[in-house]
Amino acid sequence: MTELKPPYLAFDPATRRLRLDPHEPAFFQDPYEAYAYLHGASSAIFWEEFGFWCFGGFDDVNRLLRDRRFGRQNPAGIPDSRGIGQDRTHLSAFDGIEANSMLELEPPVHTRLRTLVNRAFVSRQVERLRPRVEALANELIDRFEPGEVDLLPAFAAPLPITIIAEMLGVRVDMGPQLLDWSHRMVAMYMHGRTRETEDTANRAARDFSNFLRGYVAERRKRPGEDLLSLLIAAQEDGQKLSEDELVSSAILLLNAGHEATVHQTGNAVRSILAQGGDPRRFFASPEATAATVEECLRFDAPLHMFTRYAYQEVEAGPGIIVGPGETIGLLLGMANRDPVAFTEPLAFRPDRADQKNLSFGAGIHFCIGAPLARLELQVSLKTLFERLPQLHLAEQPRFRDSYHFHGLETLAVGF
Numbered sequence: 001m002t003e004l005k006p007p008y009l010a011f012d013p014a015t016r017r018l019r020l021d022p023h024e025p026a027f028f029q030d031p032y033e034a035y036a037y038l039h040g041a042s043s044a045i046f047w048e049e050f051g052f053w054c055f056g057g058f059d060d061v062n063r064l065l066r067d068r069r070f071g072r073q074n075p076a077g078i079p080d081s082r083g084i085g086q087d088r089t090h091l092s093a094f095d096g097i098e099a100n101s102m103l104e105l106e107p108p109v110h111t112r113l114r115t116l117v118n119r120a121f122v123s124r125q126v127e128r129l130r131p132r133v134e135a136l137a138n139e140l141i142d143r144f145e146p147g148e149v150d151l152l153p154a155f156a157a158p159l160p161i162t163i164i165a166e167m168l169g170v171r172v173d174m175g176p177q178l179l180d181w182s183h184r185m186v187a188m189y190m191h192g193r194t195r196e197t198e199d200t201a202n203r204a205a206r207d208f209s210n211f212l213r214g215y216v217a218e219r220r221k222r223p224g225e226d227l228l229s230l231l232i233a234a235q236e237d238g239q240k241l242s243e244d245e246l247v248s249s250a251i252l253l254l255n256a257g258h259e260a261t262v263h264q265t266g267n268a269v270r271s272i273l274a275q276g277g278d279p280r281r282f283f284a285s286p287e288a289t290a291a292t293v294e295e296c297l298r299f300d301a302p303l304h305m306f307t308r309y310a311y312q313e314v315e316a317g318p319g320i321i322v323g324p325g326e327t328i329g330l331l332l333g334m335a336n337r338d339p340v341a342f343t344e345p346l347a348f349r350p351d352r353a354d355q356k357n358l359s360f361g362a363g364i365h366f367c368i369g370a371p372l373a374r375l376e377l378q379v380s381l382k383t384l385f386e387r388l389p390q391l392h393l394a395e396q397p398r399f400r401d402s403y404h405f406h407g408l409e410t411l412a413v414g415f
């Protein structure tokens with residue numbers, strides 16, 4: 001069935017060109033209405049506001065993320081070259097971090113950095129954190145003001161930032177400062193950023209990196225059991241990691257280690273509450289809890305678009321030729337609701353037989369933190385709803401005006 005066209009977008013089926021402002025409130029409040037229409041019209045579209053071809057079919061996104069003729073590293077060697085103007089001197093600290101970040105690199109450097117960090121994030125290691133995550137979730141709930149609370153600052157944010165800071169061995173009371181640096185840096189990836197966004201991001205990058213350099217110097221003198229000490233040991237043992245790579249990896253883990261999890265927690269609570277009834281039914285067994293978290297990831301993912309550069313001329317989809325250096329967009333949130341890949345894609349059904357999602361990406365950049373994020377979501381959501389089964393929305397939550405990072409402004413709940 002072809003869905004009705006939302007009034008705020010224009011789509012030409014002949015050229016597959018889409019006009020849709022990602023800052024349109026009706027869109028960022030509910031992108032799934034537009035996705036449903038586009039799935040019926042064409043899941044490959046030239047999105048004019050971004051200026052590149054985007055793909056929203058599940059198989060296309062899955063295939064293109066794994067296609068090594070595309071990659072995240074800018075072929076011109078300039079990280080995040082989609083900047084304002086050509087002069088990037090005001091972004092030197094930010095660029096310095098990206099230039100050494102595995103997320104922005106391709107093999108062989110990507111493989112070396114990822115292999116070093118990955119050891120700490122494999123499921124077996126992460127599973128050992130379960131009791132700590134459980135204790136922390138309970139502590140945070142104990143601290144809720146009676147009656148009503150905004151779950152984002154009181155629960156969704158402090159949990160992942162504390163866990164990743166503890167893993168790395170960074171002082172946990174730095175949490176608010178880390179959050180602030182991180183928010184300023186990730187603003188660089190939003191559509192329509194300004195010179196002020198860039199200046200602020202660069203200052204945050206400089207301060208964050210100075211802080212970590214000081215911290216690394218301290219840890220060198222007094223190593224601990226933490227990930228930073230492990231990475232320092234790897235650096236000292238045969239130069240596997242330069243000082244800049246060490247600092248970039250720590251910043252990437254601290255930022256990526258909470259930004260998406262915070263939003264996914266908020267989106268998941270919202271999705272579960274929207275089902276009505278006793279929320280504890282979604283957490284009746286470890287298997288049910290795991291399935292609920294997978295469905296939350298599919299149903300309302302926090303990251304909706306990632307891009308890739310083409311390294312050669314490629315036919316990315318039927319009749320869509322992308323030249324070397326050109327960008328394509330991969331719409332993870334749209335792929336997760338593809339009617340070709342899912343029966344009843346719009347329904348929240350943790351018991352679905354076709355359970356899968358692209359929320360953590362695919363291919364060589366597949367989220368390194370997926371086992372940790374899954375564990376945090378399973379433990380935090382189960383603890384929250386088991387302790388507060390009467391939890392309900394105190395007001396209708398609204399999404400922030402940031403299409404890429406699909407998350408709520410606030411999540412006021414009563415219990």
Ligand code: HEM
Pocket residue numbers: 065072102103104114164252253256257258260261264302303306307358359360361362364365366367368369370372373
């Ligand atoms: C629900 C929570 C999360 C979601 C939805 C998510 C999603 C993603 C996605 C989609 C990518 C791939 C980007 C691309 O292909 O261009 C990615 C990469 C990455 N994520 Fe996550 N992430 C989450 C939590 C975490 C956590 C907790 C950590 C940290 C420990 C983390 C660390 C990373 C890193 C380091 C990469 C880069 C991997 C690489 O380039 O090889 N993420 N994440």
